[in-house]
Amino acid sequence: MDEIIRQVNSPKELKKLNGRALNDYCCALRKFIIETVRSTGGHLASSLGAVELAVALHYVFDCPTDKILWDVGHQSYAHKIITGRAKQFDKLRQNGGISGFPKMSESEYDAFTMGHSSTSLSVGLGYARARDLSGDNYNIVSVIGDGAFTGGMAFEALNDIGATKAKMIIVLNDNKMSISKNVGAMSQYLSKLRLSGKYNKIKNTVKKGVLGIPLFGSHIYKALGKTKDGFKYLLQNNKMFEQMGIKYYGPIEGHNLKSLVEVFGHVKNEDGPVLVHIITNKGMGDAGAQSDPTKFHGVQPEDTRAEKLYSDVLGEFLCRESKNNDKIVAITAAMADGTGLCEFATEFPNRCYDVGIAEQHAVTLAAGLAAGGMKPYFAVYSTFLQRGYDQILHDVCINNLPVTFLIDRAGAVGSDGVTHQGIYDLSYLSSVPNMTVLAPKDGIEFLEMLKWSLGFNAPLAIRYPKSYGSTYSCAKIELGKWEKIKSANSPVYILCVGGRTLAAANEIANANIISARFVKPLDFEMLDEINKKGNLVITVEDGAVKGGFGQAVLCALNNAGLKCTVKNIGYGDEFLDNYSVRASLESAGISKDGIENTIKNFLNFMQ
Ligand SMILES: Cc1ncc(C[n+]2csc(CCOP(=O)(O)OP(=O)(O)O)c2C)c(N)n1
Incomplete structure (x- = not known):
């Protein structure tokens, strides 16, 4: 220093x-x-x-x-x-x-x-x-x-x-x-x-001109500089x-x-x-x-390893599908780079709209495009889509329009901190009628969801964090159907939203593990199956518990006649002021230890 x-x-x-x-x-x-x-x-x-x-x-x-x-x-x-x-x-x-x-x-x-x-x-x-x-x-x-x-x-x-x-x-x-x-x-x-x-140029020109006035030039220039209007006169x-x-x-x-x-x-x-x-x-x-100010807008620490990005999957999908489907259009609110739209914007400049930092406008623009017969994809960070809540409700969902929201940086975001956490989308989207909400567990499933979205004719949100780790096989996507990842002879059922939660749950030895790829609508059939007396249902989401997936599960089971015990793991009712993804997840109990503790507490309670 x-x-x-x-x-x-x-x-x-x-x-x-x-x-x-x-x-x-x-x-x-x-x-x-x-x-x-x-x-x-x-x-x-x-x-x-x-x-x-x-x-x-x-x-x-x-x-x-x-x-x-x-x-x-x-x-x-x-x-x-x-x-x-x-x-x-x-x-x-x-x-x-x-x-x-x-x-x-x-x-x-x-x-x-x-x-x-x-x-x-x-x-x-x-x-x-x-x-x-x-x-x-x-x-x-x-x-x-x-x-x-x-x-x-x-x-x-x-x-x-x-x-x-x-x-x-x-x-x-x-x-x-x-x-x-x-x-x-x-x-x-x-x-x-x-x-x-430019200011200096103008100032100098004026100065030169005024000083050039014989005898009185310097007096006039001084007087000009002293008065407010004089200073202003030096400017445009x-x-x-x-x-x-x-x-x-x-x-x-x-x-x-x-x-x-x-x-x-x-x-x-x-x-x-x-x-x-x-x-x-x-x-x-x-x-x-x-x-290259775009590349250096936000730089990663020197030792960051290469990640598999969801945004790459999106970019490739849009470029590929748009060749044969002229209804596809994409929107970004000044985030083409981060959301993976750059290539699409280059290949299809007339079908990619950068609206500036205007998320509200972007949502209603998408609604208008859909009303006009197009298939709009709005790629946006979870935290910034908060700006467009009313537009989602009033313009997209009341009109039941086929706008697809691609919600990147969902869940804990790490180093950007409290203002950028993407943990509220499940709550604010799940509460809106006509909205369907998906969460992929990896890039492979994300691609399947994107393909599925082409034939889906209503508001749709797919939410995912920046990158994915392990990859899994992927069962066919069907509306409101979850996927069993691991079956065990155990009373414990762990319902996971997205790959981060699944990675934590997969470390638990003896439990049934389910990928709740549809956050809305829920898989009521599967819920019925697991709503057995004595079962422990643990919901895990990289999002706020209030109004989120876990509460929806609890509410559905309760309405069906609750026979099991339900525990919700996710972020509590305070702002997530944390600069590390791992520490954020751990703070919410989204980890092997966190889930194990929840199971232990349940078993102790049952004895
Ligand atoms: C509501 C919202 N949408 C998107 C972003 C992401 N974002 C952060 S900085 C930035 C560009 C800001 O440009 P400018 O104000 O000109 O500042 P510069 O970086 O050029 O100094 C964007 C889009 C944000 N912070 N807030």
Whole structure:
């Protein structure tokens, strides 16, 4: 760790640095981030792009009194280091270490816990209204990327902010990238602004022009710089934001510390809402990350072994089937890479829609496509589909439309932590009429489910984690039918949802093991068979117990006249604040020991 990183442990210490030392500090921050993230894993490219931004903000504003809200939060590593967390970086995104996202419980400098996109403007306006109602007087800065700016919440907040005239600063960190290349009309609009000139260029041209005025030039330039409008005159006029009631400053070179400090120092004194549009390079300072920011958006720790990915199975299936089936279309909400849609997007560009970070729109778009006769597949992470609950219910399921949801990163997600856990989908999907919910045990079964989905004419969700381990043989997929994996002469029946739970159950010596591939509808026939007096039924799911599979089983057995004992294994009624998949599973009892303990407790109880 460079000496300067060791020395600066708070914004107060940062403010002691002068111009040159500040630039050196930025270099040291970059070096530190690159070295650490290469071994811990994490969001490299976004954080490298926001180094000068974090330094300039902490240099100008007074946190924690002033509030900086980092949208999504994956770009906040420099902010974390400046605010005294450098020493904890060797345990970034690990249990006992620090989060990769801003987290209120971690530091007073993290003004809000972030992780999902496009929230920072709403939170900022909330803070602004609270401040004004309380008669306080602090600054609020919402930092939002051009990717996050495509999210519906950001538009809703802008609509409110422009009308209310609350004093707050929006920093639009524009690097032309979401995880992949940014998309949409707003992105095209920002490109136009970018092309129309850069802050420094304009400033210098104006400066030259004004100073060139004989005799009075330097006086005029000084006077211009002193007045608010004068400063603004040095910047571009932007119709859209201005007409919404939000003052626009930009575009500004976002790696030029001096420009950033200057503009933030100025907008601090504005009375109403201001948008500062800065241009940055994602991955700045690391040749690899800069040339391929998508690959380096989130990097894995160095020792990660190759995994078998469900997303690869999906990608191959879509490419293969779509050649002979022109009804298949696919949708992603800015996650083509993570969900396996890249190849499909290249091969079938007219049938693959990247809607930006707009899950709600994606769900209803899929509903519209299905109503129009297409066969839409929406590939999405479990945690982000939470955004589209009403659209699933109101648009897809009430209309009973054949939209297939491919729900990746379901269950515990590990290093992204509490904001990204995919453990609620079984609960929120199972409660919706007309929805069918599947969980494959491996890639082979997933492919069979995908093939089966082609002939299924109603809402369907298939949920799976990132990767799979052991593979099994696969019985024919039939609606509402489970699969017996192991039969034993035992009163113990373990009903498993997905491969992770099956891997744990398979270690139990003397038990009947069933893969509950249909989470909804349940296999009532098989349940009837195992609802015998004295049997112990253990349900195991990599998901929240409340409203999940286990409770559905218990409810079904109870309605049929409960003769057995039912134990539910899954996550309890608290947030899963855990950075390791294995530890998460173990914490819920999804392990050999966890299941064995459940059996032991039952046997003790029966004696
Ligand atoms: C609701 C939601 N959907 C998807 C994501 C996944 N995601 C994380 S970062 C990101 C791209 C953000 O792009 P941008 O805001 O421009 O930030 P950059 O990484 O370019 O700095 C996406 C899609 C998310 N965090 N939240």
